[in-house]
Amino acid sequence: MHTTARPLCALALLALASLTLGACGDTLQDQPSPPSVLEPLVTQEAFPVYWLGGSFHGLPITHVGHNPGGAYEIQYGNCLVGGENVCATPLEIVTSPDNSFLPGGAATQSAALVRGVRGRAAQGGRSLSLATGPVVVDLYATTPALVSAAAETMVAINRPGAPGAPLAPPLPNTGYGRRPLPVQQPAIAPAGGAAALRAPAHG
Numbered sequence: 001m002h003t004t005a006r007p008l009c010a011l012a013l014l015a016l017a018s019l020t021l022g023a024c025g026d027t028l029q030d031q032p033s034p035p036s037v038l039e040p041l042v043t044q045e046a047f048p049v050y051w052l053g054g055s056f057h058g059l060p061i062t063h064v065g066h067n068p069g070g071a072y073e074i075q076y077g078n079c080l081v082g083g084e085n086v087c088a089t090p091l092e093i094v095t096s097p098d099n100s101f102l103p104g105g106a107a108t109q110s111a112a113l114v115r116g117v118r119g120r121a122a123q124g125g126r127s128l129s130l131a132t133g134p135v136v137v138d139l140y141a142t143t144p145a146l147v148s149a150a151a152e153t154m155v156a157i158n159r160p161g162a163p164g165a166p167l168a169p170p171l172p173n174t175g176y177g178r179r180p181l182p183v184q185q186p187a188i189a190p191a192g193g194a195a196a197l198r199a200p201a202h203g
Helices: 005-023 035-043 144-153 193-198
Strands: 059-066 072-076 091-096 109-114 117-122 127-132 135-141
Touching: 035 059, 091 144, 109 127, 117 144, 127 144, 135 144
Parallel strands: none
Antiparallel strands: 059 072, 072 091, 091 135, 109 117, 117 127, 127 135
């Protein structure tokens, strides 16, 4: 990680800690995620991971996930639909290291220009995909206004940056999706290969 980013990351975790403690007194609100769940996002250096702070428009972080494809998702607010296994929250931001495409499929989409980069809006403006640097950032919210506000505010948790600042132009396809995951890599055999493992010991 760049040395200039470390103080910013530390401040981000401290700010989140104070927000988390402040929200715990509300018995009607699900317990926000503890600051420790953000440590993997802050410390990983492979690509920027975007977030909206410990709380956004009164919605605290309630879930942080990392899927097998490498994407990080951060959910804000309580479940509106679903429950423990399937939860649709008022706001979600997903950072994917596979920048080979903007998701959306056959859904009706419209072009969007946000902070200097082009993106695609869908679902009447309630979802937005932006390609910036080596990643694609997807925003999902209950209203177009919330998506728009989040797009103007989002910053990388593990890189220096400021809300509203121009976003980095998209890089050429990084080929991230073509690289096998660590669990897909074969185990490294010891020197001498399998024959060495089968060779009897000599006394």
